[in-house]
Amino acid sequence: MSAQLAVELDRSSPVPLYFQLAQAIEKAILGGDLAPGDRFENELALAQRLNLSRPTTRRAIQELVDKGLLVRKRGVGTQVVQSPVHRPVELTSLFDDLARAGQTPTTKLLDYRVGPPAEEVALELNLGPDAEVVSIRRLRCTNGEPLAIMNNHLPVAIAPDADELEDHGLYQSLRARGVHIRLARQRIGARAATREEAGLLDEKTGAPLLTMNRTAYDDSGTAVEFGSHCYRASRYHFDTTVVDR
Template sequence: MGAPLAVELDRSSPVPLYFQLAQTIENAIIGGELAPGDRFENELALAKRLNLSRPTTRRAIQELVDKGLLVRKRGVGTQVVQSAVHRPVELTSLFDDLARAGQSPTTKLLDYQVAVPAEDVAAELNLQPGSEVASIRRLRSTNGEPLALMTNHIPVDLAPDPDELEAHGLYHALRARGVHIRLARQRIGAKAASKAEASLLDEKTGAPLLTMNRTAFDDSGSAVEFGSHCYRASRYYFDTTVVDR
């Protein structure tokens, strides 16, 4: 464990001290000051250092345990765990979002096939009968932990080579081919993990997964990609802003 976390508490504020402490620790985790695997300061030592009661300190830590940011381990103490991936609902690539956030994304190509697609896929991509697509299935991980299973269907004349898909994100490969994705239609939902999905994502069978289906269009309005993704709900969430009309 490194130097103790710097904490400033405003004792004149109406905001409870436990909440101020929890927010400071959470911001340090999200900002990377406390990294996954770091051991956190002993509860008693922290209370003494900050001149707080032990129940106040315990409540702050429990808030973060409940959020999945800290974990208590017998014989080890309290440790920082992998923080959830926060992703705004925007037209961006998951690979690019993770890279910008310093999350060290990696990709494992699970399947790559070229064939005439099922009717629903052909309809999403507005393809002529008999047209072929490249159907790609990948496992996306961040900081060494599995995060998402992604299946994408791309018209065969636009499809990247298999080796490109492990080095870069799909949208990066499409941009390299001169494809500019202008807009997308997407649907966000949820499902229970199948046995195969749970095994790949390091979850229990039946664990909740977030789902997203997206059809992306280029500058000319042509559909260039249809994707069906599922994400670990314990590690991932979408963020939206809503306004009053």
């Protein structure tokens, strides 16, 4: 059965009808009225039911396909997909944010090694040439879907053990060791996925990825962690609030 959504359109409004329709469908998906896996009404039936032109409904649906909220599947039709993760740009961990949002985060440890830091890592953590760091690479999933690849580097003295990292978030493990992160400097960007990243994230090679590099500092102002992460742009957004000064 295809889901039929009750939609009210204001035909006297200057807001285009396709945009009103797209907003109504997006609200229903994000609000849980349309669940992941639900088949969505085909555009011809939707156009007839709402007395809209077919190009109008096609454009509304395409808006949501482009946002990653709907997917077209041959032989199946249009389906609702898992809602993207909207993450505020705050001093929190992805694991904690997902758990608070009622999602089910899981982690696969891809690599865990101890050794001398690369030049960039040594610079970010203010380490000398003889220092050693623990370098961790993880795949973070939510509700069974891959979401992000996370690379973290920490001084050996405070780094969690490998067996902790598949059950707990990194910042949670640091707090358990008495390390409280108070400040972070981060840079957000974007790039194309490599073949290896695409395979891990269930994307095509060259698909857009969001990136974030973060250097975190503890109560004393000491750099305690440097992270370099990439996220599926089809499944992940950063939210910011801009204030006029």
